[in-house]
Amino acid sequence: MxxxxxxxxxxxxxxxxxxxxxxxxxxxxxxxxxxxxxxxxxxxxxxxxxxxxxxxxxxxxxxxxxxxxxxxxxxxxxxxxxxxxxxxxxxxxxxxxxxxxxxxxxDLPTGLARIDRSRSGIWLVAQSLRDPGNLGTMLRTCDAVGAGGLILIDQCVDPFSVEAVRASMGAVFTVPVAQADWAEFVGWLRAGPGQLVGTSLNTAHDYRGADYASPCFLLIGNEAQGLPEEYEAACDLLVKIPMLGKADSLNAAVAAAVMAYEVLARQR
Structure with a gap:
């Protein structure tokens, strides 16, 4: 040829x-x-x-x-x-x-309709994510733990920006990405099985002692503000990652990775 x-x-x-x-x-x-x-x-x-x-x-x-x-x-x-x-x-x-x-x-398709929640017991959900490096890292985490995909809620950074694609190290091509606003996502989620787990400072539940169902949708908030109160209220479970130093929270992508591996271990 x-x-x-x-x-x-x-x-x-x-x-x-x-x-x-x-x-x-x-x-x-x-x-x-x-x-x-x-x-x-x-x-x-x-x-x-x-x-x-x-x-x-x-x-x-x-x-x-x-x-x-x-x-x-x-x-x-x-x-x-x-x-x-x-x-x-x-x-x-x-x-x-x-x-x-x-x-x-x-462009790769990003509609919620392409998401098959039965394909994995773990999904990452990011709300108002702003940093392309964090988005790329979350895609790599999805790939590493066998998560079904990454769902971007509200106004997130473009998953197809040069920076996000580069940070994903190729995972943007192997991990499904969906985009939706909050109301659309919640309506879709509640139409089928799925536990919505939010990370928050406003809870006493340690992430290591929680019961995670399958499929589990891990909701990570914006890097600066975290999750809005109404989003936390809609979660089936709120958990906290203990902070032993002076910082009050982890980087969003790091928190997502910590949570994903804990859910993976618990579900097994």
């Missing part, structure tokens, strides 16, 4: 401008596409059956069988393969030292 690569030499090329624009949320939403960079991330996507519509390769890249596999997959799916300079890749990625492999992907 002959691989056709389209050479790109100018910064003003429309394909360069379109790819570069995907660093901004408004353009991602308008186009329904997002960027991912690095051979590892794109290989994770390919192995999950997700192939980029556009594959950008640096002219200075080293030969690698995984790059060859990506090229074949993109070609088989009718995508476009671009070959360009490091400077143009830097323009697209916004990094001085860009990866030599970038991909433009169609």
């Amino acid at each position: 002959t691989i056709i690569r389209q050479p790109i030499t100018g910064f003003s090329n429309p394909a360069v401008k379109a790819a570069r624009a995907l660093r901004e949320k408004k353009h991602r939403k308008r186009e329904g596409r997002f960027l991912a960079e690095g051979l590892r991330l794109l290989t994770e996507a390919r192995e999950a059956g997700i192939v980029p519509e556009g594959l950008w390769l640096g002219q200075s890249r080293d030969p690698h069988p995984l790059v060859d596999a990506l090229e074949r997959a993109v070609s088989d799916e009718g995508g476009t393969i671009y070959e360009t300079s490091t400077d143009i890749l830097a323009k697209i990625s916004g990094k001085d030292n860009p990866q030599t492999v970038l991909g433009v992907f169609a």
Whole structure:
């Protein structure tokens, strides 16, 4: 099979401008596409059956069988393969030292309707999460504990931002993500089985002594404010992670990981 690569030499090329624009949320939403960079991330996507519509390769890249596999997959799916300079890749990625492999992907579906709560006993739910690094780390935690997925409530950081995708280390392609407002989520949750467990300072229940049902939906609040009172009131159970130092709470992603492993151990 002959691989056709389209050479790109100018910064003003429309394909360069379109790819570069995907660093901004408004353009991602308008186009329904997002960027991912690095051979590892794109290989994770390919192995999950997700192939980029556009594959950008640096002219200075080293030969690698995984790059060859990506090229074949993109070609088989009718995508476009671009070959360009490091400077143009830097323009697209916004990094001085860009990866030599970038991909433009169609948005992944994020509706609650795609969530099958029976596929796992653990789910992470994040409310008004603001930091893309935390979101990416939560996706990695989902993957590590075998959670069903990550449900983003209210106005959260874009899961398809370059930063969040990078922080997920490929988990954005293997872990289902859903987005909903609070009312929609609660209506969906109460329409079937599911225990809603919130983390809060406003409880005496230690997270290590709680009874976790399956499926268990772990609700983590905003990094600064935590959960709103009405959200806490809607939980089936509130638990606290003890703080032995001067800090009053853990980082949101760290708290999610601690809780997820405790639920995993209890359910087993």
